[in-house]
Amino acid sequence: MGHPGQRIQVDVKFVPSACLVNSQVTGKQFFQHTAIDEYSRWRFVDVEFISCMEDILDIYETPYHPAVPVVCMDEKPYQLLGEVREPLPMRPGDTQKVDSEYIRNGTCSIFTFVEPLGGIRHVSVRAHRTAIDWADEIRQQAKARHANSYQEPDNADPFFHFSKSDHDQAKPRNAP
Numbered sequence: 001m002g003h004p005g006q007r008i009q010v011d012v013k014f015v016p017s018a019c020l021v022n023s024q025v026t027g028k029q030f031f032q033h034t035a036i037d038e039y040s041r042w043r044f045v046d047v048e049f050i051s052c053m054e055d056i057l058d059i060y061e062t063p064y065h066p067a068v069p070v071v072c073m074d075e076k077p078y079q080l081l082g083e084v085r086e087p088l089p090m091r092p093g094d095t096q097k098v099d100s101e102y103i104r105n106g107t108c109s110i111f112t113f114v115e116p117l118g119g120i121r122h123v124s125v126r127a128h129r130t131a132i133d134w135a136d137e138i139r140q141q142a143k144a145r146h147a148n149s150y151q152e153p154d155n156a157d158p159f160f161h162f163s164k165s166d167h168d169q170a171k172p173r174n175a176p
Contacts (some may be wrong), residue, residue: 064117071141072114075129080105111137 059070082103090096109129113122122141126133 066118069115069118069120072116073138073141074112074114075134075137076110076112077129078108078110078125080108109133113137113141 062070064070082105083099084101084103085099087099088097107128109126111124111126111134114120124137124140126137
């Protein structure tokens with residue numbers, strides 16, 4: 001997967017699928033080596049990083065059990081844009097005309113929870129995104145749908161660090 005101290009850029013969306021398809025894939029196929037936004041996306045591979053990634057992949061490989069589903073969580077900031085001028089109505093045979101000017105009406109945050117093996121998806125929108133909003137979304141999901149689930153955030157922020165030990169501590173006593 002890489003060597004401790006090696007500098008790489010991780011394409012998180014590619015790593016889990018690559019690991020599940022073929023566990024013997026070489027390190028170069030796990031990672032995307034492009035210098036886009038070098039300061040926020042480049043990470044140094046260390047033993048802790050490798051251990052956490054392997055823990056997440058172990059969770060993804062667990063067989064589906066409806067009582068303890070694996071739930072993937074993602075959040076995204078979204079810009080709310082308005083029109084400066086009234087758009088022209090479309091006419092038959094014409095393409096849609098879009099004005100490049102817009103009014104910025106603030107932002108919101110979109111929270112998505114997906115249970116891929118169960119075929120369930122839930123999306124909610126909040127006016128802002130704070131650690132309290134994030135925790136409230138997790139709490140609501142636990143109460144409403146996934147009380148016994150392993151929840152894994154996608155591209156977790158530095159102040160939201162999860163490891164397999166966190167999941168083991170949160171695992172309900174009656175879970176298989």
